[in-house]
Amino acid sequence: MAIIEFINGRNKTYTGLRRAIDYILRDDKTAFSLYGGFNCDVDNALNEFVMTKRHYNKETGRQYIHFVQSFSNREGISPETAKAIADELLLMDKFKGFQMVYATHTDKPHLHTHFILNTVNSYTGMKWKMSKEDLQELKDYSDEICRRYGLIVTHGKKGSHIDRGEYRTMEKGHSWKHELFLAVSEAKRYAISREDFIDKLKQLGYQTEWSDNRKYITFTNIDGKKCRNRKLYPPERFTKEALEQRFELNAVKLDKQVSKAKFEGLLSAIKLFETDGGMGMDHKNTYPLSQMENAAGADDILNAKQNTGLNWEKESGHEM
Incomplete structure (x- = not known):
């Protein structure tokens, strides 16, 4: 049904x-x-x-x-x-x-x-x-x-x-696996090579084991919890082959300076959500990417961060 x-x-x-x-x-x-x-x-x-x-x-x-x-x-x-x-x-x-x-x-x-x-x-x-x-x-x-x-x-x-x-x-819920999914998705969005992908995930707080001798990629979060790429959904979008194809496409299509600025903006926004969440929280946010997605979407947070700052109440008017 x-x-x-x-x-x-x-x-x-x-x-x-x-x-x-x-x-x-x-x-x-x-x-x-x-x-x-x-x-x-x-x-x-x-x-x-x-x-x-x-x-x-x-x-x-x-x-x-x-x-x-x-x-x-x-x-x-x-x-x-x-x-x-x-x-x-x-x-x-x-x-x-x-x-x-x-x-x-x-x-x-x-x-x-x-x-x-x-x-x-x-x-x-x-x-x-x-x-x-x-x-x-x-x-x-x-x-x-x-x-x-x-x-x-x-x-x-x-x-x-x-x-x-x-x-x-x-x-979505708030879970460490969904947080990992979001982190891998963001790294995939901006990475232009395997090495760049691994580095971006490291900046997001994850260790990546990607070996040519192993079928699957293993991601480890800051608490030591591990998850293979085949557990991310849909799995066909996170295979080694699919990721490599995306990196090749990014290398051709992405403006490197703009891409770098957006990823740095993402990291800055994460820091805000990890401290007081940008939402008046008084404790460390364990799932900043999930919270960002629920609150307004990562793109809107990046735009706000790069322009006038975060203002969750300023959703008025008819601007396009």
Whole structure:
């Protein structure tokens, strides 16, 4: 079965809208064949969302709706099937005329599809509304699709509204393995060679054992806990071969000065979160990368750090 969750949040700025779209399309979470645009071009979705709002003079209030369709890891469905189910879900009459970007994520044991919906209807100019009856109809429609794909539909909690913090805690949790996953992902994002990758992980607090004589890479955190690369999810993105291919691509595509500055900014942000967390904490934060991801996303923290500093309350206005 699939569970529908609406992620509550203020969602009142174009900055937040851009961030949400960027997040669900991240290449460490999805793939080109697993995302799409509904009533819009996925590559130009932000601009098209804004054009619709301006056309109808409805730029205030909530800018987008974020909901997730999640599947149990016991279902055994493929990412392609999860994406196909999402495609069919959008054919529901409730979504007619609404623009949407959606992406099936494969970075967790349970497959799930994120949907970012423009709150202004491109056909009518009406703003999005959802009653309890509408939510139940959406859940029933989702269940009907799942049945057609041979998934078991059970009774119980099948959908609700939860706040963003609850969802991210449920999705990721705070664990040393998830913290390691984030560290390896960041090192992978900026490294241009195996040696550079190992060095960046060292700066992030991890020792890396990468030997040509061993099949797997072993990572060790500051507490001595070990984890092999095959335990990171999805494992095919963290094989030696996949990492080497990414390093080669980075060496060609990345601007070395910009990349260096961003990684140094990441290290500076981590120091803030390790001390008082940048969030008023009075103790050392064991999982700074997880906390950063939950709070605002690493990119936003880096931008704030490099410009005017961290200001978590300044999410207002309509800047893009």
